[in-house]
Amino acid sequence: MINPFFRSFKIVLLLLMPFIINAQVQQETPPPYNIKTVSFRQNDENVYPFFKLGESFQLTFDDLFGNEANYYYSLTHCNYNWTPSSQLSINDYIEGFDNQRIQNYQNSFNTLQIYSRYTLSLPNKFTRILLSGNYMLKILNEDREVVFTRKIIIYENQVSVPMQVKRTRNMEHREEKHNLDFSIKTEAITFQSPLQNVKVALFQNGRLDNAVYNIKPQYTIGNDLIYRYDKETQFWAGNEYLYFDNKDIRNAVNNVLRITAGEIYNNILYTNEARANKPYTYFPDINGNFFINNTRLNVENVNLESDYAWMFFSLKAPAYFGKQDIYVCGMFNNYAKTEEYRMEYDRETATYKKAIMMKQGFNNYMYVAADKRGVINEEDAIDGNFYQTENDYTILVYYRRNSERYDRVIGIGSANSENIIN
Numbered sequence: 001m002i003n004p005f006f007r008s009f010k011i012v013l014l015l016l017m018p019f020i021i022n023a024q025v026q027q028e029t030p031p032p033y034n035i036k037t038v039s040f041r042q043n044d045e046n047v048y049p050f051f052k053l054g055e056s057f058q059l060t061f062d063d064l065f066g067n068e069a070n071y072y073y074s075l076t077h078c079n080y081n082w083t084p085s086s087q088l089s090i091n092d093y094i095e096g097f098d099n100q101r102i103q104n105y106q107n108s109f110n111t112l113q114i115y116s117r118y119t120l121s122l123p124n125k126f127t128r129i130l131l132s133g134n135y136m137l138k139i140l141n142e143d144r145e146v147v148f149t150r151k152i153i154i155y156e157n158q159v160s161v162p163m164q165v166k167r168t169r170n171m172e173h174r175e176e177k178h179n180l181d182f183s184i185k186t187e188a189i190t191f192q193s194p195l196q197n198v199k200v201a202l203f204q205n206g207r208l209d210n211a212v213y214n215i216k217p218q219y220t221i222g223n224d225l226i227y228r229y230d231k232e233t234q235f236w237a238g239n240e241y242l243y244f245d246n247k248d249i250r251n252a253v254n255n256v257l258r259i260t261a262g263e264i265y266n267n268i269l270y271t272n273e274a275r276a277n278k279p280y281t282y283f284p285d286i287n288g289n290f291f292i293n294n295t296r297l298n299v300e301n302v303n304l305e306s307d308y309a310w311m312f313f314s315l316k317a318p319a320y321f322g323k324q325d326i327y328v329c330g331m332f333n334n335y336a337k338t339e340e341y342r343m344e345y346d347r348e349t350a351t352y353k354k355a356i357m358m359k360q361g362f363n364n365y366m367y368v369a370a371d372k373r374g375v376i377n378e379e380d381a382i383d384g385n386f387y388q389t390e391n392d393y394t395i396l397v398y399y400r401r402n403s404e405r406y407d408r409v410i411g412i413g414s415a416n417s418e419n420i421i422n
Helices: 004-022
Strands: 035-042 050-052 057-063 070-080 094-096 104-107 116-121 127-129 133-140 146-155 162-168 177-184 199-203 219-221 222-228 234-236 243-244 258-261 265-269 288-291 306-314 325-329 343-344 352-358 363-370 392-399 408-417
Touching: 035 352, 057 133, 133 408, 146 408, 162 392, 162 408, 177 199, 177 352, 177 392, 177 408, 199 219, 219 352, 325 352
Parallel strands: 050 146, 265 306
Antiparallel strands: 035 057, 057 116, 070 133, 094 127, 104 116, 133 146, 162 177, 177 222, 177 234, 199 392, 219 222, 243 363, 258 265, 288 363, 306 352, 325 363, 343 352, 392 408
């Protein structure tokens, strides 16, 4: 006979299950092997996933199967902490419908590697986003199974966020860290309980994997919120990104050591050495970004006529062997720490190696050490931390009035460490 207590507990658990599931933090699902070159774009350029409410943007990706498969999309509004906004229905934050098929796709031509390129534009005739906030964008297959997901943040311009990148006051890390001093100013909003209702998220080069959250205002002056912390708003500065340029996929130039032929081209890169114990050297980068390019004659559409190649990365960093995994990361793979990008250690040469299929063009990349959970070891970064490093910094401001049902994003601020001050 079933104990009445356990019967009651089971019923309560079943009733609560939808709320428990709904409260789960939404994590990005990396794409499978056949999906490549996923990027958000505006004005034909790759951009960070932060968009003003009402402005248009695109998500593009290539499917290496090249079979014109059907893909669909859906959007989920989320709270500041990336749990679904349970008090909103889809009709609250979308005008029209989601779960629609991506209708804009084209096939590659004049390439060794075939692929179909998909473009999702938002807003479109089916879907318009009505509210600011965090969104999880899901790409689904024909069976409505999730293929991959990406986070986007939609903001309003209700507040200004003046900010300045400074060297840290902590003498121990003065040569290695950047500190963000900023404030939130507005005449459009009178903040209710700002210590509880105003939240911020701080980003370095548009990355979500090392963002800083849950920083409260240090103090207020009238309606202005002031953040002048010594530790809480700091980032490890890192180093300038490494790069290669294979827009001429058949010639070994721009950090490509040599080319070999196969079903597609193999581009072997020069071996990199860990730079943590070397002096800082300035060279311009694009802060982890990439752009597709092809210098072959008579190319009309670089997005469809640019080929894929196997890029062979190698890294001399024997001190990390047996301690942490090392990954090749950048905007080209959304800084994913997956097996596809995890390097393997060659004992004979004491070198980490990895082959990754990538679309030709100019690519920034970095080597990231992380534990089995994907937690990054930024303090002991492979290429070191130098306050001279040039980084983009972005701050997004969230606000929920006492009577509101969701977290709005009411403003954005940006600065670059090129203008760093003491």
